[in-house]
Amino acid sequence: MTATDAAQSRSRRGRVLTGILISIVVLLIGAVALIETAGRAVAQQIAADRIEQRLPPGSGDAEVTLPGSVTLQLLSGEFERVDAELHAVPIDEQSPNATVDVTLTAFDVPLDGAVPARRVNGVITIDNTALPALLRSAFPEVDGLADSLTLESGLIRYETEVRVLGSALGVAVEAQPELTNGRVKLQPIRIEALDTGFAVEVEEFVDPARLAFGFCVAQYLPAGLELTGVDVRGNTALVWFTADGNALASNADERGHC
Known part of the structure; x- marks a missing residue:
């Protein structure tokens, strides 16, 4: 792999992660608003479908959960929390079998879509198949x-x-x-x-x-995202992160630094 190819691969990976996070911060806003006319299950599926459209080809299913009282949160104008599980997301076009799982939680998600979610927390789960491919490419x-x-x-x-x-x-x-x-x-x-x-x-x-x-690691992630922890549990690596919704949405193309 040439230096140019490696840089392009890292850039694509940055766009993949950015797309996943922006899906939560922005796309979910319009989806949860549909609860006003549709049931909880329908709105959760619509939100999941919108996220899947932003994931790389070959990704697994996305699952969205809207906890708490729907009625009370509708009256307040925002959802306190929106949870999403993204399964088997490929990390590299050259290694389709090397995938990660991503768990995301968005807080204070407005129903009108005027502003992004206040904050997004998440964790990336990496197994022994994905780890070598991730390190070689990035x-x-x-x-x-x-x-x-x-x-x-x-x-x-x-x-x-x-x-x-x-x-x-x-x-x-x-x-x-x-x-x-x-x-x-x-x-x-x-x-x-x-x-x-x-x-x-x-x-x-x-x-x-x-x-x-x-x-x-930060140089390959959106600038609005902060890594908060890393650990190995059994045969799985976990990477935790948090992101300010406004910073992430407004600086989607900017990368972090160490």
């Missing part, structure tokens, strides 16, 4: 490690080489993800020599900083 600096990256027992595991007493030693690294100002860093906590299977604490063999690496 972060070429980690391409050499992408194929060995796996999510295991709440940690991220990858393979690399270190120099020990003048010799190259293949090691498997178990690391925890850390998030700071839109940048994700994989901090090693344990290494294992691949040829012997002898496990040691990482600090006994090599400075952990030599095996750690990080990448800026």
Whole structure:
């Protein structure tokens, strides 16, 4: 993949995520207003259909839930909360089987559509199939490690080489993800020599900083979106975010930075 191709791929991915979020912030507004003339179930399906129209080809279903008293919220002029579940969203046109799930919650969604939802919170769920494809395409600096990256027992595991007493030693690294100002860093906590299977604490063999690496995630996301957390649970990575509705809608083409 050339530098131009990689940049275009990252740009497409940014537009995909932006389209998903704008769907919640803007498109849902018109959909929930239909509750005035249609039932809750009908309005939820209409909202889900509108979101699906903005998702990449091959995406799974979208599900929308409007909790609380419909009547009271109609009288107030806005819905306090709108929940959406987006299933099997492809992250890359070249890897259609690598998908993520996205859970979104929009707060204070006006019925008249005059302004966007006040805030959108969400979480992206990434599994072992999606992780290598995501890293290879979005972060070429980690391409050499992408194929060995796996999510295991709440940690991220990858393979690399270190120099020990003048010799190259293949090691498997178990690391925890850390998030700071839109940048994700994989901090090693344990290494294992691949040829012997002898496990040691990482600090006994090599400075952990030599095996750690990080990448800026914020530069591929809308500027109005803030990453708030990252974690590995079992064999799944979770990335939490929040977004101001007005900032997201007005700066949809602007990207963040670290």
